[in-house]
Amino acid sequence: xxxxxxxxxxxxxxxxxLALALAxxxxxxxxxxxxxxxxxxxxxxxxxxxxxxxxxxMFEKKSGLTVKTISVGPGQAPALAARGEPDVTxxxxxxxxxxxxxxxxxxxxxxxxxxDFVIIGPPDDPAKIRGVPKAVEALKRIAESxxxxxxxxxxxxxxxxxxxxxxxxxxEPKGAWYIESGQGMGQxxxxxxxxxxxxxxxxxxxxxxxxxxxxxxxxEKDRPLLNxxxxxxxxxxxGPRVNAAGGRAFAEFILAPDxxxxxxxxxVDKYGQPLFVPIAGKKDEDL
Numbered sequence: 253x254x255x256x257x258x259x260x261x262x263x264x265x266x267x268x269x270l271a272l273a274l275a276x277x278x279x280x281x282x283x284x285x286x287x288x289x290x291x292x293x294x295x296x297x298x299x300x301x302x303x304x305x306x307x308x309x310m311f312e313k314k315s316g317l318t319v320k321t322i323s324v325g326p327g328q329a330p331a332l333a334a335r336g337e338p339d340v341t342x343x344x345x346x347x348x349x350x351x352x353x354x355x356x357x358x359x360x361x362x363x364x365x366x367x368d369f370v371i372i373g374p375p376d377d378p379a380k381i382r383g384v385p386k387a388v389e390a391l392k393r394i395a396e397s398x399x400x401x402x403x404x405x406x407x408x409x410x411x412x413x414x415x416x417x418x419x420x421x422x423x424e425p426k427g428a429w430y431i432e433s434g435q436g437m438g439q440x441x442x443x444x445x446x447x448x449x450x451x452x453x454x455x456x457x458x459x460x461x462x463x464x465x466x467x468x469x470x471x472e473k474d475r476p477l478l479n480x481x482x483x484x485x486x487x488x489x490x491g492p493r494v495n496a497a498g499g500r501a502f503a504e505f506i507l508a509p510d511x512x513x514x515x516x517x518x519x520v521d522k523y524g525q526p527l528f529v530p531i532a533g534k535k536d537e538d539l
Contacts, residue, residue, distance in 0.1 A: 290498035293338035299323040326409040336491020339499030344481045358484040365528040366480045371471035373450035382470045388421045390471045398429040400449035405432025414452045459523040507532040
């Protein structure tokens with residue numbers, strides 16, 4: 253057979269093999285690897301508190317699955333889920349969560365736990381808010397007395413909550429008394445301490461910094477100050493890589509009595525009080 257004809261046949265066979273290879277379905281190995289990984293989108297507060305450092309190893313040991321965590325702002329965590337990037341979401345942005353559940357992008361929204369915000373300020377309390385039961389009334393008094401108040405001013409979840417409270421109070425905070433730090437919670441606490449000012453903070457960060465600041469808790473335990481965390485499963489229709497079974501397994505784990513018992517005592521050894529209150533099985537209207 254002429255050499256040229258042999259080479260042409262070889263090239264034709266090579267082309268045929270390439271076409272067949274491209275036409276064949278991809279190897280099942282990536283899907284298998286995917287099924288062993290659970291991607292959790294959650295907020296920086298759960299990550300920074302150290303709670304996930306305790307819960308994730310517990311889940312991995314019980315399930316044999318590996319968790320990869322994406323920590324973002326409270327409104328971003330559900331948004332990632334809506335795009336099909338994680339498998340399960342733990343967040344505290346109720347309005348956004350309910351919207352995505354209604355749209356079918358997430359399902360089985362169930363309450364897990366809550367922590368809360370507090371208003372702290374100088375010991376002499378120039379605005380006279382100590383013990384006021386309503387946060388909105390406390391902010392009115394701060395504005396009326398033009399006592400210094402330090403806001404994060406950074407569009408964080410804490411800042412959004414604060415702005416909502418001012419709105420409910422009928423106050424547009426501005427003037428020399430209202431200071432925007434543009435910083436995180438820790439830095440904002442430091443500025444409030446230096447300026448002998450009031451501020452709104454989550455309890456967990458306050459407990460972590462309480463030995464560094466002379467700003468007692470003055471207002472607490474008002475319903476609008478609750479920071480409620482929910483777990484939601486991601487609809488597998490959101491994206492081709494969603495591991496629905498893995499997401500469901502994590503959701504069931506975090507709601508289980510053993511896990512809720514761990515949440516109930518988390519932080520007690522370090523701060524003398526828990527950082528979160530477990531509420532599995534409750535509804536929004538129960539709180």
